[in-house]
Amino acid sequence: MPDVTDIAPEFTLPRDGGGAISLSDLRGRAVVLFFYPRDDTPGCTKESIGFSENLQAFADAGAQVLGISRDTVAKHDKFVAKHGLTTPLLSDAESDVCERYGVWVEKNMYGKKSMGIERSTFLIDAEGRIARVWRKVKVAGHVDEVLDAVRAL
Numbered sequence: 001m002p003d004v005t006d007i008a009p010e011f012t013l014p015r016d017g018g019g020a021i022s023l024s025d026l027r028g029r030a031v032v033l034f035f036y037p038r039d040d041t042p043g044c045t046k047e048s049i050g051f052s053e054n055l056q057a058f059a060d061a062g063a064q065v066l067g068i069s070r071d072t073v074a075k076h077d078k079f080v081a082k083h084g085l086t087t088p089l090l091s092d093a094e095s096d097v098c099e100r101y102g103v104w105v106e107k108n109m110y111g112k113k114s115m116g117i118e119r120s121t122f123l124i125d126a127e128g129r130i131a132r133v134w135r136k137v138k139v140a141g142h143v144d145e146v147l148d149a150v151r152a153l
Helices: 042-053 055-060 073-083 096-100 142-152
Strands: 012-014 020-022 030-035 063-069 089-091 104-109 112-117 120-124 130-134
Touching: 012 089, 030 042, 030 142, 042 055, 042 063, 042 073, 042 142, 055 063, 055 142, 073 089, 120 142, 130 142
Parallel strands: 030 063, 063 089
Antiparallel strands: 012 020, 030 120, 104 112, 120 130
16 A cells, blocks of 8 residues: 555556546656545535546646546446536446555444545655555545645645
């Protein structure tokens, strides 16, 4: 599980709208990776809308924002269209990236155990090192907190 000062695990993933994004292609600027459980659920929708509404502020602060879940690109496309999202959403259908970032965890809901994504955000600096990690994210106020951290880099 990567932590602050570690080199962020490299990846190339397909994105909504087609194409793919590689972390290495973004070197030289900060990157915000937010991992979320599932498209079109209340918390994930609120978080994705929050990042989209603040995408320009992140860009002005020198950061690229990327959302990652296990949903397919087709599901991401529907989610983006339904909510007018502007943040690129990446599909990690096989959980490989989720596992390398340590966010694919056992969850316990109402006594039932299952595997899923723990809502987490990683701030990666321009050199590719993890500058900050938020685990078990609560959506309220999170986008503002991440933006403040980006501005402090």
